[in-house]
Amino acid sequence: MTNEPGTASPEASADVSERRSPLDAVHRAAGASFTDFAGWQMPVRYSSDLAEHRAVRSSAGLFDLSHMGEIVLIGPGAAAALDHALAGRLSAIEIGQAKYSLLLADDGGIIDDLVVYRTGDDRFMVVANASNAAVVAEELRARAAGFDTIVSDESDDIALIAIQGPDARSVLLETPGFGVDGPGNDEADFDAKLDALKYYRAFPATFEGEPVLVARTGYTGEDGFELYLAPERAARLWEALAETGGPRVTPCGLASRDTLRLEAGMPLYGHELSRDILPVQAGLGRVVALAKPDAFVGREAIEQGPAADAPVLVGLAAEGRRAARADYEVFDGADASAARVGVVTSGALSPTLGHPIAMAFVAPDAAEPGRELYVDVRGTRVAASVVALPFYKRTA
Amino acid sequence: MTDTTALHYTEEHEWIAVDGDVATIGITDYAADKLGDVVYVDLPAAGTTVTEGTVVGEIESTKSVGELFAPVNGEVVEANQAVVDAPELVNSDPFGEGWLIKVATSSLPTFLTHDEYRALVGE
Numbered sequence: 001m002t003n004e005p006g007t008a009s010p011e012a013s014a015d016v017s018e019r020r021s022p023l024d025a026v027h028r029a030a031g032a033s034f035t036d037f038a039g040w041q042m043p044v045r046y047s048s049d050l051a052e053h054r055a056v057r058s059s060a061g062l063f064d065l066s067h068m069g070e071i072v073l074i075g076p077g078a079a080a081a082l083d084h085a086l087a088g089r090l091s092a093i094e095i096g097q098a099k100y101s102l103l104l105a106d107d108g109g110i111i112d113d114l115v116v117y118r119t120g121d122d123r124f125m126v127v128a129n130a131s132n133a134a135v136v137a138e139e140l141r142a143r144a145a146g147f148d149t150i151v152s153d154e155s156d157d158i159a160l161i162a163i164q165g166p167d168a169r170s171v172l173l174e175t176p177g178f179g180v181d182g183p184g185n186d187e188a189d190f191d192a193k194l195d196a197l198k199y200y201r202a203f204p205a206t207f208e209g210e211p212v213l214v215a216r217t218g219y220t221g222e223d224g225f226e227l228y229l230a231p232e233r234a235a236r237l238w239e240a241l242a243e244t245g246g247p248r249v250t251p252c253g254l255a256s257r258d259t260l261r262l263e264a265g266m267p268l269y270g271h272e273l274s275r276d277i278l279p280v281q282a283g284l285g286r287v288v289a290l291a292k293p294d295a296f297v298g299r300e301a302i303e304q305g306p307a308a309d310a311p312v313l314v315g316l317a318a319e320g321r322r323a324a325r326a327d328y329e330v331f332d333g334a335d336a337s338a339a340r341v342g343v344v345t346s347g348a349l350s351p352t353l354g355h356p357i358a359m360a361f362v363a364p365d366a367a368e369p370g371r372e373l374y375v376d377v378r379g380t381r382v383a384a385s386v387v388a389l390p391f392y393k394r395t396a
Numbered sequence: 397m398t399d400t401t402a403l404h405y406t407e408e409h410e411w412i413a414v415d416g417d418v419a420t421i422g423i424t425d426y427a428a429d430k431l432g433d434v435v436y437v438d439l440p441a442a443g444t445t446v447t448e449g450t451v452v453g454e455i456e457s458t459k460s461v462g463e464l465f466a467p468v469n470g471e472v473v474e475a476n477q478a479v480v481d482a483p484e485l486v487n488s489d490p491f492g493e494g495w496l497i498k499v500a501t502s503s504l505p506t507f508l509t510h511d512e513y514r515a516l517v518g519e
Binding site: 033044045048049050051053255258259321322323325348349351378 | 429430432433435436438454456457458459460461487
């Protein structure tokens, strides 16, 4: 038995990469399997992808995302620098607010997708994908030149733990040791702040006296929180959450994270997003703030727009159990003579829905919901309907 | 409990148990673990003639697709319907209930021993 190229093959598991999470020992003690991800050895699963996926949908999952990049901008010109550097209008967000944004190339292609937190009047934290963190830091530094701001790559000094799922909030409330940042440092104040925290908002808190940024953000389609803190505090926080949550909290690896984000219709860099894709093709036109007055990198290309026949991202839903995978071709019909209309970027048998789902770039005239297309699944044409994204939306 | 030290192995992470002229074939615990949760298996039907080294089936997990190679020449005498119905048996009992196919064969190629296979996967 062998695996297809580009998938997690048994041979790819050798410990070749140098970078280890600050939670590495915790993961090894928990029996995690590891995968090489952007030069990091990260947990791919602890026990079962499906059990971990279902735990996030039904109770809560704990993720180590310490490999993500954190780039901090400080200074009176930080907001203006980000307005110039990114596709969004970051100067418009309030302290304590987060915004999903894009770093574009001059030609409008996507260099990375990011979450930006405003943590002060003159302070922002940009969270980048692990594989792009160095490039993002370099680009932000270059684009911030001339603005009154300092750009520092703090990826090595910031660990990230996510707790995601319907029980995430109650577990966080019950976990001892949290306080608010500032005088009093009271647990009741923390609970009140957490209760009032809205989606895509964050507040500075403490865990056992040390700073932690508590953000109501995530990448799973569930309610959840992302906790940014010093690497040396990460293991203690992970264990406190796991202990408090007990059976409600399941440690989750990158495999379950991938199926969760796919069900939630969230794009993944390197699959749905790349330098060859303009935001509007990936359904991210709204992320680009063309209304802002600033001349931001990529603006002219975005205003010009992609070619009329440029492929667009769609959801595909199929019956049976054979999933379309990344790079499988999409056709207009079941016959060998049918026209090729696109290519799959991510696909899996949806653990929640029980049928195969995929995202694919297809020709605009094949993209309308309800359209019947066919995916070549290793030599067999499998029917798949174009559906609106996301595939899964939480009800509460 | 299967005595895994008595099985034959391939570099493609398959195991072979030989009983007379019938070879029972499955994938190893190592392969099952690396694949993740198996959610679908596609196996050749009884009566299918298989050729050593060719792809005869597929094992899909949530994350990826593995190909099943025929480790011997011969004719499939049985495909494990229990695994088709409950693919998770490949993960829970890869050397037992999670077997995949039985092939009638008249000759066996040279396989890896248990120790050689464990050395191959670094265990």
